[in-house]
Amino acid sequence: MLNISVLISGGGTNLQAIIDACEAGLDAKVVGVVSNRENAYGLKRAKKHHIENHYIGRNYTSRKERTEVLIKTLEELNTDLVVLAGYLEILDASFIKAFENKIINIHPSLIPKYAGKGYYGMKVHEAVIRNNELYSGASVHFVDEMVDTGQIIIQESIKVNQDTPETLQKRVLAIEHRILIKSIEKIIHHEI
Numbered sequence: 001m002l003n004i005s006v007l008i009s010g011g012g013t014n015l016q017a018i019i020d021a022c023e024a025g026l027d028a029k030v031v032g033v034v035s036n037r038e039n040a041y042g043l044k045r046a047k048k049h050h051i052e053n054h055y056i057g058r059n060y061t062s063r064k065e066r067t068e069v070l071i072k073t074l075e076e077l078n079t080d081l082v083v084l085a086g087y088l089e090i091l092d093a094s095f096i097k098a099f100e101n102k103i104i105n106i107h108p109s110l111i112p113k114y115a116g117k118g119y120y121g122m123k124v125h126e127a128v129i130r131n132n133e134l135y136s137g138a139s140v141h142f143v144d145e146m147v148d149t150g151q152i153i154i155q156e157s158i159k160v161n162q163d164t165p166e167t168l169q170k171r172v173l174a175i176e177h178r179i180l181i182k183s184i185e186k187i188i189h190h191e192i
């Protein structure tokens with residue numbers, strides 16, 4: 001069974017999708033949730049499902065200490081896979097090294113478009129609409145030391161209709177949940 005630790009910063013609907021998939025029979029277990037925001041709703045989701053959860057953020061003075069505590073926490077959870085689900089912190093190279101090829105991220109665009117520094121959350125959908133893109137979508141990729149640049153695992157696109165950034169975000173989020181689970185299934189079955 002794959003031990004998954006999920007890093008969040010916000011609402012945690014992607015985390016919820018993983019929790020629900022595990023409860024529905026996915027051969028994995030969410031062993032821990034870590035947020036860099038103390039009030040992230042995703043922490044409440046973890047508590048509701050009796051999943052160990054930690055706030056690791058400004059309660060640690062230095063980035064170095066935060067990273068050391070994060071690595072130690074995930075190692076103590078016997079983490080096999082780290083899932084970044086709306087985690088808005090740039091991970092230190094030492095973290096990437098500690099979990100090399102075991103970190104995946106869900107991004108709300110068709111990478112490499114609208115990815116990298118400054119492209120996250122609603123900013124992505126606002127830029128897609130502003131540029132009159134015909135298509136948008138979501139991507140799951142392995143995390144390397146740059147931002148949103150690792151090997152793509154799954155991408156899925158949708159046509160941009162008369163969308164507002166809000167309606168597009170909602171439609172893309174549904175794709176995120178689906179391809180995130182599909183990506184984890186691929187990893188469980190050693191298809192990647």
Ligand code: GRF
Nearest residue numbers: 010011012013014086107108
């Ligand atoms: C999602 O749009 C995800 O693609 C992005 O941050 C958002 C997180 O949403 N990385 P949630 O916290 O999982 O609901």
